Amino acid sequence: MPAPSDASALDRNDIQGMAMRPYRFPFARYHLLDVSDPARARQWFGGVAGRCTSVADLDASPPLAFNVALSWQGLSALGTSQPSLASFPQEFQQGMAARADRLGDVGDSAPAQWEAPFDRRVHALVVVSAMTSADRDAASTAMLSDISDNGLSVLAAIDAQLLPGPDGRPVAIEHFGYRDGITQPAIEGSGDPVLPGAGVHDTGGWRALKAGEFVLGQLDETGAVPDLPSPASLSRNGSYVVLRKLHQHVFAFRDFLRHSASDETEFALLAAKMMGRWQSGAPLALAAERDDPDLAADANRNNDFTYLDDLRGTNCPIGAHVRRLNPRSGLSGPNGASVHRHRLLRQGLPYGSRLPADAAADDGAERGAIMLLVNADIARQFEFVQKVWINDGDFAGLGGDKDPVIGGNDGSGSFTIPRTGAPRRRLQSLPAFVSTRGGEYFFLPGIAALRSLAESPAEQTS
Amino acid sequence: MSVVLTTGKISALTAITKILPDHADALRKTLLGLTAANGGKISSLGTIHIVRWVIFDNDTRLLFATNFDGDVEAYMRDFAERAPDGIDAIWGHCEGYPGARDYPKLRDYILGSAIETTGYYCAYPNSTVADINKALDWKGKFDTFLDQIG
Numbered sequence: 001m002p003a004p005s006d007a008s009a010l011d012r013n014d015i016q017g018m019a020m021r022p023y024r025f026p027f028a029r030y031h032l033l034d035v036s037d038p039a040r041a042r043q044w045f046g047g048v049a050g051r052c053t054s055v056a057d058l059d060a061s062p063p064l065a066f067n068v069a070l071s072w073q074g075l076s077a078l079g080t081s082q083p084s085l086a087s088f089p090q091e092f093q094q095g096m097a098a099r100a101d102r103l104g105d106v107g108d109s110a111p112a113q114w115e116a117p118f119d120r121r122v123h124a125l126v127v128v129s130a131m132t133s134a135d136r137d138a139a140s141t142a143m144l145s146d147i148s149d150n151g152l153s154v155l156a157a158i159d160a161q162l163l164p165g166p167d168g169r170p171v172a173i174e175h176f177g178y179r180d181g182i183t184q185p186a187i188e189g190s191g192d193p194v195l196p197g198a199g200v201h202d203t204g205g206w207r208a209l210k211a212g213e214f215v216l217g218q219l220d221e222t223g224a225v226p227d228l229p230s231p232a233s234l235s236r237n238g239s240y241v242v243l244r245k246l247h248q249h250v251f252a253f254r255d256f257l258r259h260s261a262s263d264e265t266e267f268a269l270l271a272a273k274m275m276g277r278w279q280s281g282a283p284l285a286l287a288a289e290r291d292d293p294d295l296a297a298d299a300n301r302n303n304d305f306t307y308l309d310d311l312r313g314t315n316c317p318i319g320a321h322v323r324r325l326n327p328r329s330g331l332s333g334p335n336g337a338s339v340h341r342h343r344l345l346r347q348g349l350p351y352g353s354r355l356p357a358d359a360a361a362d363d364g365a366e367r368g369a370i371m372l373l374v375n376a377d378i379a380r381q382f383e384f385v386q387k388v389w390i391n392d393g394d395f396a397g398l399g400g401d402k403d404p405v406i407g408g409n410d411g412s413g414s415f416t417i418p419r420t421g422a423p424r425r426r427l428q429s430l431p432a433f434v435s436t437r438g439g440e441y442f443f444l445p446g447i448a449a450l451r452s453l454a455e456s457p458a459e460q461t462s
Numbered sequence: 463m464s465v466v467l468t469t470g471k472i473s474a475l476t477a478i479t480k481i482l483p484d485h486a487d488a489l490r491k492t493l494l495g496l497t498a499a500n501g502g503k504i505s506s507l508g509t510i511h512i513v514r515w516v517i518f519d520n521d522t523r524l525l526f527a528t529n530f531d532g533d534v535e536a537y538m539r540d541f542a543e544r545a546p547d548g549i550d551a552i553w554g555h556c557e558g559y560p561g562a563r564d565y566p567k568l569r570d571y572i573l574g575s576a577i578e579t580t581g582y583y584c585a586y587p588n589s590t591v592a593d594i595n596k597a598l599d600w601k602g603k604f605d606t607f608l609d610q611i612g
Contacts, residue, residue, distance in 0.1 A: 089566065102533065222543075227564060335508060338543050380539060380565075388536055394471070394509075394590045 010189040010211055010218060011237060012056040014446045018067045018127070019214055019239035019374055020055045020190040022181065023347050025065060025129035026162040026170040027136040030243070030370055031144060032117045033124040035077040037151025042078055044150035045070075045124075046454020048143070049447050053129075059191055064139050065129040068450060069241050069442035071095065074123030078453065080234075087229040088443070091379045092240065095121055096439045102383060104391040104408035109436035117155035118245065118438025124152070125243060125442045127372070133161065158245070160349035160370045174350055175248040175367050176271075176405070176433075179281030179296060182303055183326055185209050185343045197303030200340045201329060206304075214345055214376050215239055221340055226377070237446025241347075242373040242382045244439040246406070250355040251362035253405075253433045260427055270427070273417050274404040276320030284316035306330065313418045318396045321405040324389045327396070335395045342384050347372035368437070378441055406434045465576035466534045470587025472511065473534060476527045477576040485555035486521035492551045493517075503548055509537055509591055515552070524556060531590040535569065542568050 017023075035041045045068065053065035070078070072093045076085055091099055097111035097118075105111060111118075128143060130136035140157070147154060162170035174180040186198035186208040199208045200221075212220030216228055217236040229235040261267040268291070272278045278291035285305040287295055296302050307323065307330025310316060316323050323330060327339050352367025375381035391408050393401035402408060404415040404427070413430030445453075467474045481489060493515050496503065504510055509531040516525040530537050542549060546562035553559040553571070560567035586594070 102535075222563075224563060337506075338540070341543060379535065384536060384539075387533060392532070394531060394592050397592050397596055399590075399593060400471075 008217055008236065010215070011446075012189065012191065013054050014237045014448050015055045015215055016067050016239070016444050016447065017053045017055050017058045017065060018241065018347055018372070019444055020187050020211070020345070021058050021192055022184040022345065023065065023129055025131060026349075027131070027133050028127060028129045028160050028349050028370075029136055029140045030158045030160065031126040031128070031140070031154055032122040032156045032158075033074075033126060033147070034153045034155050035074060035123045035151060036153055038077060038079045040149075040151030042453045042455075044147070044152060045078075046451050049450035049453075051143075052447050052450065054447060055190060063131045064135055065127075066139070066143065067127045067129075067444065069125045069127075069444040071121065071123055071125075071440050071442050073121040075443065077123050084230055084234065089229075089377070089379065091383060092441050092443065096242070096244075096441050097121070099383065103386045103436075104402075105436045106408065107410065108432065109408065114436070114438040115245070118440065120155075122155055122440055125241065125440075158351060158370060160351040163350055163354050174369060175250050175352070175354065176253055176275075177279055178275055178277060179279065181346065182277070182281050183322065185213070185345055187211055187214055187345070195299055195303060196301070197305065201306050209340060209343060212376060213341070213343060213381070214374055216376055218376075220376065233452055234445065234449045235443075236449065238449060239374055239376060239444045240378050240382075241442045241444050242344075242371075242375070242378060242439070243442060244371040244373070245351075245368065245437040246371060247366060247368040247435045247437050249362070249431075249433050249435070250367065251359060252431060256431065256433075270417075273317050273320060274415060274427075276316050276322035283322070284320065285310060288315035314420045317415070317417050319393060319398050319401050319404065319415055321403050324396075324403050325385065327389070331396055342381055342389070343375075344381055344385060345374040347374060366437075368434070374444070402430075404430055408432060465573060465578055467579040467582045469582060469584050471531055471590050472529055472584050472587055473532075473537075474527070474529050474579045474582050475534060475572075475576055476525070476579055477572055479524050479526070479553065479556040479559075479575045481517065481522055481524050482555055482557055486517055489524065489552065489555040490517060492555070496548060496552070503545055507541060507544060509540065511591055524552075529584070531592070534573075538569055538572060539565055 048068060051066050052068055053062065072085065072088060072095060100106065100111050128136055128140045130139060144154060163173055165171035172179060172181045184198060186192065186194040188208040188211045194206055194208045196206050199206050210219050210221050212218035212225060216238045217225060219225055257267050257271050261270050272284055277283050278287065280291050280293040280296035281302060282292040282296040283302065283305060285307060306328045307316065311330060311332045318330065329336065331339065348369055348371040350369050352365060355363060355367065373382050388395050390403040390406060393399050398416065401415060402413055404413065407413065409430040409432050411429055411431045415427040415430060417425040419425060465475065504513060511529040513528040518525060542562045542565050549562040558571065560571050562568050
């Protein structure tokens, strides 16, 4: 039986920081672990709980953050009781690979093609985030030096970091060349300010989303607290982290645009139409004609729009990447009613080196993004976004069109650009510009819950 | 899920539930109200082609048969999110109904009472409700345009 669900006061000291606040650390190392000795591994998790970075810890802008999450297989390997394991949502139990068909992870992105360690079901994710690479390396070494003595093994450690800007300093720009991370959901009680555009647009302006959209045991946007997996001592203040390793076909992206555009200006415009933002991050919703770096740099303006004045998509196409992932008030049909039930907090960083701007061919190098998508309900939030908003178009009257940038296109995709004073333009024969290299669903426990793992399984489930 | 049969973009789902004793009249009234005025709340869901409820077996059982766009889970979840009161007002008259606000239980209840579809034909398997409404809207606008220039 699920535990009774009454909302408890938000405990910022018990919730891991990653669940509620977008990380600004330029460097991270993602460790994927396997449990070999459940008793000793439980002791280790219980012991590191006190070092996990909480929501409150982030108030002081620490130079380092440390977070720990477990897959369902991991919970199982630790000896969690059957009733407890069975009380977790079905999609979490099954894991990401088993959900491939609905996620559009087929063909080149199918689990059969996934890289190690994602060719098996990993047990745990340990994330070390840092302001410098030296700090990341030192903290990772210190944290994991004794891991094999504690019933755990490191299957893989993936380094990711912001790409260098023109002056060599790290900048928040992803591999296709676009400013990343502007839109994040504002969450009640996180401690972060509600920037215009970050939450839900109500009559009174922008408000933060209810914490229950990201944290278990809290009120969500329906005004209720969904049932918790049992025991509540394990699940309360937890969250789910969806890890995706996404390879980006940067050369193919540029090549497609070069073939679709007659000059540099049109190249930039078509790319911006596909993204929904210009390279600087300026949104088409506010800068439809040309890039506006000043607007992009102003956090109070660069996200302050609803699409309500652009329902046809003549400024920002309805199928543009950023509009799909956050449709705001821009869906005219019935699908507009529940958009804020499908929001995701995005963590994660790029991996691999930048493809030079003058590259004449694909260099075959691995590059992309490690995405950590945080939500309280994987099926309702992440899987819905992936299936309905990214890999379909029917929700917005776009037929079978997929996201032009990260959708699972197969060379026959199309993308419609509505225009004023001219018929719409349609780009055709879109290939995939992103391939899934692996991933898994993780549970990000509250810190007290993590600490309680050091108790025996019997006590844990009583 | 074998209880959901899909052709193109359209799927069929049929479920049979037991009506609570003496609840059939109230259920009948609910269903007549819900489907009056061109099914206001149902049409606002935007993904349902046809839905039919039949009270049968001497007022003891309810048949629910629907044709809808997209994935059954996304569809039911949407349904539960947007119209929980409507769902409660119908299946609240049936045995074992868990309520619409706990989605996993609702899913298990509906899919658990679903029966396999044996034969299924659709004249427009690749046209969704949104596609059809859009095409009709364009045709209307085109006719108006022809009227204006004619």
